[in-house]
Structures are given as C-alpha cells and as structure tokens.
Amino acid sequence: MIATSPALAKTLVTALPGDGIGPEVFEATRRIFEAAEAPVEWEVAEAGAAVFRKGIASGAPRETLDSIARNRIALKGPLETPVGYGNKSANVTLRKHFELYANIRPVRELPGVKTPFTGRGIDMVIVRENVEDVYAGIEHMQTPDVAQCLKLMTRPGCERIIRAAFGLAQAEDRRKLTCATKANIMKLTEGMMKRVFEEVGPDYPDIAQDHIIIDNCAHQLVIAPEQFDVIVTSNMNGDIISDLAAGLVGGLGIAPSSNLGDHAAIFEAVHGSAPAIAGKGLANPTALLSAAIMMLRHIGAFETAETIEQALFITLAEGENLTGDLSPRGHGVGTDKFVGQVIENLGRTSNLPSRAYRPLELKAWPDRTAHTEPASRELIGVDIFLESSLSAAELGASLTAIAEGSALRLDSISNRGVQVWPATGGRTFLVDHFDCRFMLNEPAAGNGPQGISDLVKAIGQKHSWMHVEKLQRFDGKDAFERPQGES
Amino acid sequence: MIATSPALAKTLVTALPGDGIGPEVFEATRRIFEAAEAPVEWEVAEAGAAVFRKGIASGAPRETLDSIARNRIALKGPLETPVGYGNKSANVTLRKHFELYANIRPVRELPGVKTPFTGRGIDMVIVRENVEDVYAGIEHMQTPDVAQCLKLMTRPGCERIIRAAFGLAQAEDRRKLTCATKANIMKLTEGMMKRVFEEVGPDYPDIAQDHIIIDNCAHQLVIAPEQFDVIVTSNMNGDIISDLAAGLVGGLGIAPSSNLGDHAAIFEAVHGSAPAIAGKGLANPTALLSAAIMMLRHIGAFETAETIEQALFITLAEGENLTGDLSPRGHGVGTDKFVGQVIENLGRTSNLPSRAYRPLELKAWPDRTAHTEPASRELIGVDIFLESSLSAAELGASLTAIAEGSALRLDSISNRGVQVWPATGGRTFLVDHFDCRFMLNEPAAGNGPQGISDLVKAIGQKHSWMHVEKLQRFDGKDAFERPQGES
Ligand SMILES: NC(=O)c1ccc[n+]([C@@H]2O[C@H](COP(=O)([O-])OP(=O)(O)OC[C@H]3O[C@@H](n4cnc5c(N)ncnc54)[C@H](OP(=O)(O)O)[C@@H]3O)[C@@H](O)[C@H]2O)c1
Ligand SMILES: NC(=O)c1ccc[n+]([C@@H]2O[C@H](COP(=O)([O-])OP(=O)(O)OC[C@H]3O[C@@H](n4cnc5c(N)ncnc54)[C@H](OP(=O)(O)O)[C@@H]3O)[C@@H](O)[C@H]2O)c1
Structure with a gap:
C-alpha cells in the first residue's frame, strides 16, 4: 500500500x-x-x-x-x-x-x-x-442573540475510532482501553460512543475495558x-x-x-x-x-x-x-x-525500555455512503424553532390556534431545553429562541411530508421560524430527547 | 431580599x-x-x-x-x-x-x-x-446512524455569566479574569462568549483580563x-x-x-x-x-x-x-x-489567611424575553439536512433538478461539515446525513416564507429530510458558517 x-x-x-x-x-x-x-x-x-x-x-x-x-x-x-x-x-x-x-x-x-x-x-x-x-x-445564528453549533456524532464515526483505539492497544501491547464520554448528559450523541464501545468491545477480549465520565476523567488524570x-x-x-x-x-x-x-x-x-x-x-x-x-x-x-x-x-x-x-x-x-x-548515542540503551510494538491494523471502511435502514420508522412530530419576543403563554396560545385543524397539535414549548409551556412554575430566563414541539395526531410510517410542510408554512405567516427538526421513531424508539420539565 | x-x-x-x-x-x-x-x-x-x-x-x-x-x-x-x-x-x-x-x-x-x-x-x-x-x-437522531445535540449559547447567557465572574473577582479582591473558550473553532457559539467578554470588560477596569483557548487552559492548569x-x-x-x-x-x-x-x-x-x-x-x-x-x-x-x-x-x-x-x-x-x-479550634487563626471578601452584587435581569432587533435582516438561503444513501454526485444532480425553476438554487452539499458537492477531490467518508445548502436567487428582507416551505415540500417528495435551518444575514453579516471546502 x-x-x-x-x-x-x-x-x-x-x-x-x-x-x-x-x-x-x-x-x-x-x-x-x-x-x-x-x-x-x-x-x-x-x-x-x-x-x-x-x-x-x-x-x-x-x-x-x-x-x-x-x-x-x-x-x-x-x-x-x-x-x-x-x-x-x-x-x-x-x-x-x-x-x-x-x-x-x-x-x-x-x-x-x-x-x-x-x-x-x-x-x-x-x-x-x-x-x-x-x-x-456547522454553526447558525438562530436569532441575533442566539448562536447554535451542531454537535454531530455518527455510528460509523464512533466505530472507526473505537476500533482504531482497540487496534492500537493491541499493537502496543497495552492492557486496558477506557472510553471517556459525557453519555450521562448527552444520551444520543455522547451516549452513542459509549454504546458502540460496549457493542464492539467483545471483539477484543484481550483488552480490559471501562467507561468513565469525561469530567471525572480529567479529575483522575490529575489525581x-x-x-x-x-x-x-x-x-x-x-x-x-x-x-x-x-x-x-x-x-x-x-x-x-x-x-x-x-x-x-x-x-x-x-x-x-x-x-x-x-x-x-x-x-x-x-x-x-x-x-x-x-x-x-x-x-x-x-x-x-x-x-x-x-x-x-x-x-x-x-x-x-x-x-x-x-x-x-x-x-x-x-x-x-x-x-x-x-x-x-545511537546504539546505546537507556534505563527506560522501549515498548513492544506490532503493526497497527486499521479496519478498512467501504468507500460508499454509510447507511443503516431501521426495521421500522415512523414520523411522530416536529420541533419548530422560532424567534419571538412574546411570553411563553402568548406564544402557546398563538401556536395552539395556528395548529387547530391541522394534522398536528402543540405539545410543549421549551427555551434552551427547559419546558416553559405548559408552565411548570420554574423561573426560566427566556431568550428569543423557542423550541415549539408539535405532535402528529396520527403517527405515520416512513418520513413523508405528513402536513409538516403545511404547518411550517402556516407558522411562517405569523412567526419567524429559522429551524425545523422532525421527530422520528426508529425501530419503535423515540429518536429525540424530551425537554427538562417538571413531571 | x-x-x-x-x-x-x-x-x-x-x-x-x-x-x-x-x-x-x-x-x-x-x-x-x-x-x-x-x-x-x-x-x-x-x-x-x-x-x-x-x-x-x-x-x-x-x-x-x-x-x-x-x-x-x-x-x-x-x-x-x-x-x-x-x-x-x-x-x-x-x-x-x-x-x-x-x-x-x-x-x-x-x-x-x-x-x-x-x-x-x-x-x-x-x-x-x-x-x-x-x-x-436538545438531541435528535438525524438518521438511525447520526446523532445530533444542539450547542446553544446566547448573548444574554454569556453576559450574565461574564458579569457574574467580574463581580466575583471584585467581591473576592482578585486581580485577573481569564475567559476560556474554543472561539478559534466555534466562531459563532464559543466566539460569542469571547466577544461578549471583550465588550463588557471595559466596565471592570480594576480587573486584568485575558482570553485563553480551552485546550491550552487545561494544559496550563497542569503546567x-x-x-x-x-x-x-x-x-x-x-x-x-x-x-x-x-x-x-x-x-x-x-x-x-x-x-x-x-x-x-x-x-x-x-x-x-x-x-x-x-x-x-x-x-x-x-x-x-x-x-x-x-x-x-x-x-x-x-x-x-x-x-x-x-x-x-x-x-x-x-x-x-x-x-x-x-x-x-x-x-x-x-x-x-x-x-x-x-x-x-474555633477562635484560633491558621498560617493561611482567609481572603478579603465583599458582598457579591449580581446584576438583576429583567423578567421578560430577551430580544434584540437588528438594524437589518435578510433571508438568503436555507440548509436542508436529509438522509440518503446516494453518492454526493447523485444527490447533487437530483437536488439541482428539484430546485430548477424555484426561488432557490443548490449551492453546495456537505457531509459532517466538509463540502462534498461540488467535488473537491477530498477523501471524505460519507455518512447518510447531507447538509444541502440552497441560496435564494433574490435575497429578501425579513424572514418570510420566500418559497422555502415550497422547496422543503418538493424535496420531501423525493428525499427524506429531517432538519432545516434558514440562512440569515443580521446587520449585513452572514449569520452562519461555511463548510470546509477547498477554495
Ligand atoms: N451534587 C450531587 O448531588 C452529586 C454529585 C456527584 C454524585 N452524586 C450521586 O452520588 C452517588 C455516588 O456517586 P459517586 O460514587 O460517583 O461519587 P462520590 O459519592 O463522590 O464517591 C466517590 C468516592 O469519593 C469518596 N468520597 C466522596 N465524598 C467523600 C467524603 N465527604 N468523605 C470521604 N470520602 C468521600 C468515597 O471514597 P470511598 O468510598 O473509597 O471512601 C467515594 O466512594 C451517585 O448516585 C451520584 O449520582 C450526586
Ligand atoms: N500543528 C500545527 O501546525 C500548529 C500547532 C499549534 C500552533 N500552530 C501555529 O504556530 C504558531 C505559534 O503558535 P503558539 O505560539 O501558540 O504555540 P507554539 O508555537 O507551540 O509556541 C509556544 C511556546 O512554546 C515553546 N516551544 C514550542 N515548541 C518548541 C520547541 N520545539 N522548542 C523549544 N520551545 C518550543 C516556545 O517558547 P519560547 O518562545 O518561550 O521559547 C513558544 O513560544 C501559530 O501560528 C499557530 O497557529 C501550529
């Protein structure tokens, strides 16, 4: 090669x-x-x-x-x-x-x-x-005051790096591989790395394996x-x-x-x-x-x-x-x-021995778009992010009215991940970036339009949206996280 | 209180x-x-x-x-x-x-x-x-293999924490405040914290101020x-x-x-x-x-x-x-x-003196939705993220055709932030999550529908989109980052 x-x-x-x-x-x-x-x-x-x-x-x-x-x-x-x-x-x-x-x-x-x-x-x-x-x-200003960066983690990306790490451990005759993530907070992204680590781990029975939360890892590195x-x-x-x-x-x-x-x-x-x-x-x-x-x-x-x-x-x-x-x-x-x-000093030997090394074998990945088709997929709703200076109550009333008669209904509104409609009694500080979650009255197989584009258009006539995320279910499991509410 | x-x-x-x-x-x-x-x-x-x-x-x-x-x-x-x-x-x-x-x-x-x-x-x-x-x-599976978490940072959020830190420095009679960010990579989100730090800094002339990249900060903390x-x-x-x-x-x-x-x-x-x-x-x-x-x-x-x-x-x-x-x-x-x-030991004094403290004053924030209206805003395009197992070339051809005659044209496609259409010669590993950037033929003032909902709907008839981001300009400046290309 x-x-x-x-x-x-x-x-x-x-x-x-x-x-x-x-x-x-x-x-x-x-x-x-x-x-x-x-x-x-x-x-x-x-x-x-x-x-x-x-x-x-x-x-x-x-x-x-x-x-x-x-x-x-x-x-x-x-x-x-x-x-x-x-x-x-x-x-x-x-x-x-x-x-x-x-x-x-x-x-x-x-x-x-x-x-x-x-x-x-x-x-x-x-x-x-x-x-x-x-x-x-991948960064987008959502409003003049709210910046967003996408944190993307992929299954093949996780598998590649984890197999590389196991391969390296073997090549350098090392005993243990520790996977460090923030899976406890980011269950889908960082959690994916942890899950893939646990899935591919059994392929490397000669390497001890453990997981550590990244903040504790930084702590332990010093301790x-x-x-x-x-x-x-x-x-x-x-x-x-x-x-x-x-x-x-x-x-x-x-x-x-x-x-x-x-x-x-x-x-x-x-x-x-x-x-x-x-x-x-x-x-x-x-x-x-x-x-x-x-x-x-x-x-x-x-x-x-x-x-x-x-x-x-x-x-x-x-x-x-x-x-x-x-x-x-x-x-x-x-x-x-x-x-x-x-x-x-070439030819002399120090008191610190060099490690034993073997060739590092990296798994070769096929040169095509990585894709896994789930056994089932459903579309169950949509998050529409919009810019507004309204209060959560005003926004809730307006969006409920807009969705009336459509295929979807307003489920909740959150602000930086905290539910603010229906109200919970929390003292959330509001920025002008609301995540408005609508659920389909009838969840539908596949990922077709299902009236979502129509709702987006209707909302665009009254409010200033800038970001839309479909809410899907893959293999019968919700493919999104819920905001922090009270119940 | x-x-x-x-x-x-x-x-x-x-x-x-x-x-x-x-x-x-x-x-x-x-x-x-x-x-x-x-x-x-x-x-x-x-x-x-x-x-x-x-x-x-x-x-x-x-x-x-x-x-x-x-x-x-x-x-x-x-x-x-x-x-x-x-x-x-x-x-x-x-x-x-x-x-x-x-x-x-x-x-x-x-x-x-x-x-x-x-x-x-x-x-x-x-x-x-x-x-x-x-x-x-806020996490969404984009495809069965691609997880996303939104990293959100807001101007009021940055200002609150930075003023709290300056206030604390004053209350504890400290001399220097260091702001640690990854502004060099995430120019909009982490960059916002750095910019706000530089903007409010002059309000605290008694405190020395500097900025450090977060990885170097971790390094210096140990060194x-x-x-x-x-x-x-x-x-x-x-x-x-x-x-x-x-x-x-x-x-x-x-x-x-x-x-x-x-x-x-x-x-x-x-x-x-x-x-x-x-x-x-x-x-x-x-x-x-x-x-x-x-x-x-x-x-x-x-x-x-x-x-x-x-x-x-x-x-x-x-x-x-x-x-x-x-x-x-x-x-x-x-x-x-x-x-x-x-x-x-109550009443005895150790060799290590306690610091001098004064009351910490936190700026009180008004209890309404924080919002800043820019002097001007324009809508100039849209990122449509879709799931596909096609090659970049196939997808580029299909989307170009779909956009034909609409208010927008396909500008580029990227995969995890790297431009893959038009091709650059890079060896990008493709996952089934493409960021398809369309630009409006005529940028328009405001943030209205501008044919974007129609394009989204048309794409939904042929492809499986799950995420849309409008591309805006605030105060004459692009409110988004460009993918890593070659030119
Ligand atoms: N803020 C919070 O409320 C908070 C924070 C962290 C964890 N937790 C929760 O606490 C539970 C246990 O978490 P963890 O085991 O990861 O961390 P931990 O409770 O802090 O324990 C880690 C180890 O540190 C030692 N340790 C901690 N505090 C000590 C003290 N005051 N005096 C003497 N030794 C002390 C103990 O060592 P030895 O056992 O070897 O003596 C303990 O096993 C979990 O349910 C976790 O979710 C809560
Ligand atoms: N991978 C890369 O290509 C890479 C990585 C980091 C930075 N950079 C670029 O390098 C430029 C300078 O960056 P920087 O000043 O932040 O970091 P730096 O070049 O690593 O320098 C930091 C300090 O470390 C010392 N130092 C670093 N390497 C040394 C060596 N081999 N021998 C002796 N002393 C050494 C020097 O100290 P004294 O001056 O006190 O002797 C230097 O001022 C920037 O343009 C940056 O973008 C490139």
Whole structure:
C-alpha cells in the first residue's frame, strides 16, 4: 500500500517542514534518520504560511495533496495561518481532505524531563476522534442573540475510532482501553460512543475495558494518571484532555502525535511554529523526532525506531546537551549540539525500555455512503424553532390556534431545553429562541411530508421560524430527547 | 431580599441533607455552625432518592421548591437518582427550576492536604456557565446512524455569566479574569462568549483580563496553575476544567461550590453520596462545610465565615483528627471527632489567611424575553439536512433538478461539515446525513416564507429530510458558517 522506493527498499514519505522552527526541527530529524540509516526517503512539499501568501486559500497546494495521496504518509512541521489570509488552517485542510479520523497522542514520562508527576511512570495513549463532533463547524445564528453549533456524532464515526483505539492497544501491547464520554448528559450523541464501545468491545477480549465520565476523567488524570493505559474519546473532549495529559509529562513542546485515516497518515509535533525562537537554532526537535519514531513504527521499521528512541531517551536522561526549554536557565545548547548528542548515542540503551510494538491494523471502511435502514420508522412530530419576543403563554396560545385543524397539535414549548409551556412554575430566563414541539395526531410510517410542510408554512405567516427538526421513531424508539420539565 | 427570622436576625436557609453521607456531613456542618453561633436558621426539606421513591419524578417536591423560593438560599447535600426512577436528576431539576446560571468553584490549596502541587499557592475560582451549551439536552437522531445535540449559547447567557465572574473577582479582591473558550473553532457559539467578554470588560477596569483557548487552559492548569485567578467559561468546558482544577488541590471530595441565579443560591459539596461509607460516621464534612462558609459570605456573615474557615484550616494544618480520606491508612478518625476538633479550634487563626471578601452584587435581569432587533435582516438561503444513501454526485444532480425553476438554487452539499458537492477531490467518508445548502436567487428582507416551505415540500417528495435551518444575514453579516471546502 505505502509507496516504497524499490532500489533501496526505502519508504517514500512526504515531508512538510512547515513554518517557524519547523524547518529546523525537520532538518534535525532528517539528520538523525540519516545517521541511523532509517529506511525513509523524503519527498519535500510545501504547506502553510508561504502557500497562503501565494494566494492558495487552503494552505496546501494540489502538488502537496497529490504527494501525500501517493505516498500515503507524511511528516509535518507546524503550519501557520498568516493573519489576513482567511481563517482556514492548513492543518484542518489536510485532516479533512484525507479524513484523518484518528488523532493518536502518546503521553509517556520522559527521562530527564522533571514534572510534579515524575517517577509515577505515566505511560498512556489518548485516541481522539478527529473529524466529527462540534468540530464539523456547522454553526447558525438562530436569532441575533442566539448562536447554535451542531454537535454531530455518527455510528460509523464512533466505530472507526473505537476500533482504531482497540487496534492500537493491541499493537502496543497495552492492557486496558477506557472510553471517556459525557453519555450521562448527552444520551444520543455522547451516549452513542459509549454504546458502540460496549457493542464492539467483545471483539477484543484481550483488552480490559471501562467507561468513565469525561469530567471525572480529567479529575483522575490529575489525581492518579498512572491508572490509564489507552483512552478513547470524542473530538472536543479529546482536545482538552490530550493537552491536559501532555502537561503531566512536560508539556506540548515535547509531545508527538499522529493523524490516521484510511488513505493517509500524517505525523507531527503538537507544538506550533514558536516564532520567537525561529531561525535561531534553539528549537527542541524532540516532539517532531518522537513523531517520526511513531512513523517508523507505522511503516514497520521497529528496530530503527527503537534505536533512535533509545538514543533520545539516553540523551534526555544524561541531561548533558539539552535545548534551553529542558535546561536550567543559561545551560541550554542549540538544536545542532542536541542532535549531535542523539546521533552519538545511537546504539546505546537507556534505563527506560522501549515498548513492544506490532503493526497497527486499521479496519478498512467501504468507500460508499454509510447507511443503516431501521426495521421500522415512523414520523411522530416536529420541533419548530422560532424567534419571538412574546411570553411563553402568548406564544402557546398563538401556536395552539395556528395548529387547530391541522394534522398536528402543540405539545410543549421549551427555551434552551427547559419546558416553559405548559408552565411548570420554574423561573426560566427566556431568550428569543423557542423550541415549539408539535405532535402528529396520527403517527405515520416512513418520513413523508405528513402536513409538516403545511404547518411550517402556516407558522411562517405569523412567526419567524429559522429551524425545523422532525421527530422520528426508529425501530419503535423515540429518536429525540424530551425537554427538562417538571413531571 | 433574603428571608431573615426577625427575632434573632438569623437568615432562614433551606437545608437539603440529601442522600448517603449527606445527612452526616450536613449534621457536622450544623454542629459547627451552632458552636460558632452562625446567624443561620435551618428549614429542613427533602430532595433526592426518597422523593423519587415516593413517585415524584423530578426528585424535588413542591414544598421543597417553595421553601427555596421563599428563602432564596439553600445548603444541599448530595442527591442520588435511584436506578429505575427515570433518568432525571434532582440536581438538574433544582438548577433549571431556579435558573442557577452561575456555578462557582473555588480551588484553593488547603493546609495539610498533600498533592503534587503543594506549596505552589494555587488559589483560583472557576466560574462555569450552568444552564446553556450542550447541556440544554436538545438531541435528535438525524438518521438511525447520526446523532445530533444542539450547542446553544446566547448573548444574554454569556453576559450574565461574564458579569457574574467580574463581580466575583471584585467581591473576592482578585486581580485577573481569564475567559476560556474554543472561539478559534466555534466562531459563532464559543466566539460569542469571547466577544461578549471583550465588550463588557471595559466596565471592570480594576480587573486584568485575558482570553485563553480551552485546550491550552487545561494544559496550563497542569503546567502552571498559579497563573490563574478567576476563570470564566462555558458549561461543557467548565465541567471538565473545574473537576481538573479540583484535582490539583486534593480532589472532588473536599471541593465546595455554589450555584447562583437571580432568584436563589444553592450551596453544595461537589462530591456525591459516597454510598460505600454512608451511615458509618466516616465521611469528611470539609466540602459541605466549605460550601456553607461560602454561603455565610453570600449572606454577608463575613466574620463568622472567617472564624469557621480558620478553624477548619488549622485543623487540617495540624493534621491531628482528620478523617480517613485525608490520613495515612489506619490513622483516620470519625466525622464526629473531626467536627469536635474544628469546634475546639474555633477562635484560633491558621498560617493561611482567609481572603478579603465583599458582598457579591449580581446584576438583576429583567423578567421578560430577551430580544434584540437588528438594524437589518435578510433571508438568503436555507440548509436542508436529509438522509440518503446516494453518492454526493447523485444527490447533487437530483437536488439541482428539484430546485430548477424555484426561488432557490443548490449551492453546495456537505457531509459532517466538509463540502462534498461540488467535488473537491477530498477523501471524505460519507455518512447518510447531507447538509444541502440552497441560496435564494433574490435575497429578501425579513424572514418570510420566500418559497422555502415550497422547496422543503418538493424535496420531501423525493428525499427524506429531517432538519432545516434558514440562512440569515443580521446587520449585513452572514449569520452562519461555511463548510470546509477547498477554495
Ligand atoms: N500543528 C500545527 O501546525 C500548529 C500547532 C499549534 C500552533 N500552530 C501555529 O504556530 C504558531 C505559534 O503558535 P503558539 O505560539 O501558540 O504555540 P507554539 O508555537 O507551540 O509556541 C509556544 C511556546 O512554546 C515553546 N516551544 C514550542 N515548541 C518548541 C520547541 N520545539 N522548542 C523549544 N520551545 C518550543 C516556545 O517558547 P519560547 O518562545 O518561550 O521559547 C513558544 O513560544 C501559530 O501560528 C499557530 O497557529 C501550529
Ligand atoms: N451534587 C450531587 O448531588 C452529586 C454529585 C456527584 C454524585 N452524586 C450521586 O452520588 C452517588 C455516588 O456517586 P459517586 O460514587 O460517583 O461519587 P462520590 O459519592 O463522590 O464517591 C466517590 C468516592 O469519593 C469518596 N468520597 C466522596 N465524598 C467523600 C467524603 N465527604 N468523605 C470521604 N470520602 C468521600 C468515597 O471514597 P470511598 O468510598 O473509597 O471512601 C467515594 O466512594 C451517585 O448516585 C451520584 O449520582 C450526586
């Protein structure tokens, strides 16, 4: 699958040195790879600030996308979005273009990097879903004062990331996978991840499995981080806890990551372009080098990976030639000297053994629209969201009258999820965004028009609606949540 | 405002001892209050498991709601939702009923509670928005495989919590307020909180102000927690980082909180009912006692608050009679003995001074539907979300044909926020949930029907739609985000 250059049996990798300190840390990695005779050949490509300045609004030109599509593997430095060139990030472009759905963030205590948790043997991996959730970026102002973002989670999306996490646990000889969600509050979206976790879990009997509420997970990460092995979680949760976890072992500056999908894998440092030290030869290449070591394992070059990793570990442990960010003030060396030390240490073994790795197998997903037909489906009502400055009582009376004689009747009105009509006695603060729930007098099989479009039209003559959601039943179960009322 | 019993000039407080260890830690607090002659009189009320078992599905009976409404202040033990009595929590019922929009979580290093961060002087408050965001719980299955939760954030909601946070900073003589959001990704929702923060900030020139991206905030909380003073954030973010922050100073078991609104304030321990130790006289009352100390300050009893707080601090610092959770194994004492020690220490002063407090003034909000009329509004298109197993190309062709001759034309189709029609060359994995964007040929003033209902109806004859969002412009600005495309 992955392109190899036959003469040398080397794997061709697209190299995106990137912006700021990117080229420096890439060059450092390249030198160490050369010294270790890593079986990799680089195909250098462009992305980031220079590309934006050429007027390519995605930050990644066609040739770069083609190179990654061909090689299926890339090592990427930090990319900047220069101010004034739109607000799209080249990082997001690459992630979305190649549907890199799995973000892998190893978090391991490094020798010589002192933190309040030093000595506790933190060694975990956070597997973050990388394309769904609130990051789909689907936002609509509902009224001038009410903003909405759609949090979308899908069954195939959950299954893909959960199987990737189980696969990773197996590949890294890990014992336990913890699924972290907010399923107790968001029963349909976050709950879906928990349910899928429980469904596919039995396929991996060699891996212990548990679920944790995401807020408790953040708490436990600070209280007793040693308890975690692999954590799988949704995009927003994962964004927060992966940065938290990186902090436990020394921070984002030394954290590597990979972004995996069916069609490509991109390895990168978590840090940015650190413009303040760019071009000065001071950058610490540990993060990008660690990402490159992950990449070697991804292509099956386990031995070279271990050789380089051990040289890095021993360099950090001995603490001689470390860059400024890891040294007492005034004792830091330049990138060059650090790299030289790592190269000198190639072949030595540190006190911290490398883990055992096997190839990571990702389930390949068919290249067609994922769809499951339920055994039965019914349409039972509709939520019509409208903008109004009326009181709940006035609105209730008006909508009841409009629905009179139609196929639907007004069931309830809620405001930010709290029922306000019929009144409950609560002291709800009202914004001008009402969720008006109508139920069909006769639930109907299928998902046809059923008079809903007519009701919407009739309401549009008196009120200002902006959002409609059908209320369905799939396989005999309500496919929506009820507002918080009193009974 | 707050009910006081005139004979004794005592404040009447609704007491909800709650479930599990709740009654024990409440009794401990009551005894200490009595010994300190705190100006409080208790009106004991019911909520939680026993109430559910009586068949009251909200977990809080009318008399309890009435008591809190009358007294405007309550001290609450942990409440359980017994299995089999629905999935509504009495805590959520109380929060929503009284619109307790501000969750206040002080995080201060306590003497005698050893953590990896001991000695660094952590002393911050997290102010979490408590009623909006994904917690509105508005969820709809879009297709059998695609779940959606609405993340709603409102301008008045943001303004209320931000002003509460500034007010709290002033009341506690704090220097800096940090607003933590994901505004870089969710420009309309999370971005609204950041914008409102910047707008109201100038009203508080005595408080330093900055903004931090929420993932970096979680990172910094672990790397350098001392830098934070007050943090204000949205509901989901706050849920995660407040539990994280509690972990830095010893965990949820000793963390207090308050829930403030215009009509009531409820003070509580963050921990749950700890069923494993319930009824054994072993529970640590520190969290509920600390919440009760916050309550004393809320009613202006600053001196008594300080007397009790200092007795608690010195008890913890001297480390004699501590409960099991804070003692080396086998050296813990019962709740009773700990309480006795605190009472004995009333009047003594610890090495850790109490902070200076002033009354917290919350801006009162008018009791009508919050609404702002923009100077101009236009309707420019509609997003129609539909379920389909077609390819993007097939769907594009079909919808283009359906729109032919109507007032709208198909502009683009996206799948989980990524444009898939017109094709971009990306390798997007398709789920059966397409966001089909139609633009009006002639944008129209106002928010009238404009042929949109007709288009929806026509699409419903061929495709299965379940969700519609109008695309508006307010004050000349697009009130929606564009999907991630290539150009
Ligand atoms: N994946 C990516 O491509 C990515 C990720 C994050 C940010 N960015 C972009 O990078 C730019 C800068 O972002 P930022 O300043 O927020 O974060 P950053 O570049 O990571 O820099 C934060 C600080 O961390 C230190 N640092 C980071 N990496 C280091 C290294 N390898 N060696 C030594 N010190 C290191 C530097 O500290 P000192 O300056 O104190 O030495 C730097 O100021 C922005 O344009 C941002 O959009 C890109
Ligand atoms: N605000 C609320 O009302 C609230 C909040 C959270 C949970 N809950 C409810 O409480 C029930 C139990 O929840 P949970 O087990 O997840 O959390 P929990 O009750 O906080 O218990 C977690 C563990 O923390 C320890 N602990 C908590 N508070 C303590 C105290 N005051 N003194 C000594 N140790 C303490 C106990 O450890 P050991 O058992 O090891 O001694 C306990 O097992 C559930 O029904 C939940 O829904 C209510």
